[in-house]
Amino acid sequence: MELSFIPTLFPCEHMLSGVARGLLLTGMKNLEDAQRRFFGKSVPLSPSVLMHSAMxxxxxxxxxxTGREKFLVNHSLMGFFSHCLRHQKVVAALENNINDRTWPRIPCIEQLTFAQIWRYCPLCVHEDKRQFGTAFWRVSHQLHTSITCDKHLEYRLIDRCCSCNAVTKDLKEYPIPDCKCPQCGAIIEPEIFEHNEVTHWVQNTGLQLLNDAGDLxxxxxxxxxxxxxxxxxSYCGLIGWQKIAAAQDDFHCWCLKHRANLYFVPNTIEKKHNVxxxxxMAIYQRKVPPVSLLLGFKFLGVESIEDIE
Structure with missing residues (x-):
């Protein structure tokens, strides 16, 4: 059995957003049953799943x-994570040799604020409706390093209803972003967010990782x-675990001062979790999320990621 209608992906639309719109436009009442019929099992349409059977x-x-690479770079978070993933994992994704569709997994996902929740910009929603006739979930809005929209830089990405605190974790439930909460009906207004030097740098560098993926x-x-x-x-003189441990408290204080706690679930920094x-970071670099590494780089005085090459 094949899906009778597969919508064309919009520029920068997440692939799973297109899947959700397709399931919605077929008129099926139970999207979970539809997904199980089409893809063999019901895996949540979550931004935390880098490779999904629905893709x-x-x-x-x-x-x-080459075609798979183009789709993954333009319509998923694989481009963002490809800089950190092991070579064999990227090759497996490109060659379609992944049996577990929740793999490769995002490191320390349970400690990341934005990893499992779909986000959108209210201004983009209105503009997309005018231009394309519908809103959709954008890849850049799902970056764990982004707090504001990459197009409307001063407006915060919305991850929940301000009235009932409802979130979207599975696009089977809410296939299309809407500025009216589907749960309580509250109107969701744009929120202004003022970046500091660190959050601004982390966001721009995260977007650079996404846009510079090129060859996965x-x-x-x-x-x-x-x-x-x-x-x-080592360049900064932090050689050996004793010197690194001595700098740890300064790093945590620095993170709190620059609002780095926004990227992580509550109390992660205060509890000094290993994220x-x-x-x-120095010994097991691939086992921490990219946002942690970027904060560490900025703490050590890095001005541009090209400086590390």
């Missing part, structure tokens, strides 16, 4: 590796995001 609607087995097998900033922190730490452990 096969847009990336069938007959599609070339050898992305532009692969060396920096996989090996650069230990080199930068912000400098020693772990």
């Amino acid at each position: 096969q609607l847009y990336m069938p087995e007959s599609l070339s590796i 097998k050898t992305p532009t900033h692969r060396h920096s995001m996989r090996y650069g922190f230990s080199g930068r730490a 912000l452990d400098l020693y772990k």
Whole structure:
């Protein structure tokens, strides 16, 4: 059985957003049952799933590796994470050799504020409706490093209803973003957010990782995001666990001062969870999320990710 209607993806639309719109436009009343019928099992249409069985609607087995790469770069978070992932994981994704569709997994996902919740910009919703006739979920809005919209820079990305606190974790429930809460009916207004130097740098660098992915097998900033922190730490004189441990308290205070707690679930920084452990960043760089590495780089005085190459 095949889905009778597959909507064309809009520029910068997340692939799973297109899948959700397709399921909605078929007129099926139970999207979960529909997903199970079409894709074999019901896996949540979540931004935390980098490779999803539902993506096969847009990336069938007959599609070339070059075609798969183009779709993944433009319509998923694989480009953003490709700088950090092991080479064999990226190759497996490109060659469609992944059996577990929740893999590769995002490191420390349970500690990341934005990793499992779909976000949108109210201004983009209105503009997309005028231009395309419908709103949709954009890839750039799901970056864990972004707090505001990349197009409307002073407006915060919305992740929940301000009245009832409802969130969207599965697009089967809310296939299209709306400025009216589907749960309580409250109108969701744009929110102004003022960046500081650190949050502004982290957001811009995160967007750079997304946009500079290029060849997923050898992305532009692969060396920096996989090996650069230990080199930068050594350059700053943090050689050995004792010196790194001595800098740990300063790093946590620095994170709190610059509102880095916004990227993580409550109390993560205060409890000194290893997601912000400098020693772990230096030794096990791939086991911490990109936002942690970017905060560490900025703490060590990095002005541009190109400086680490």
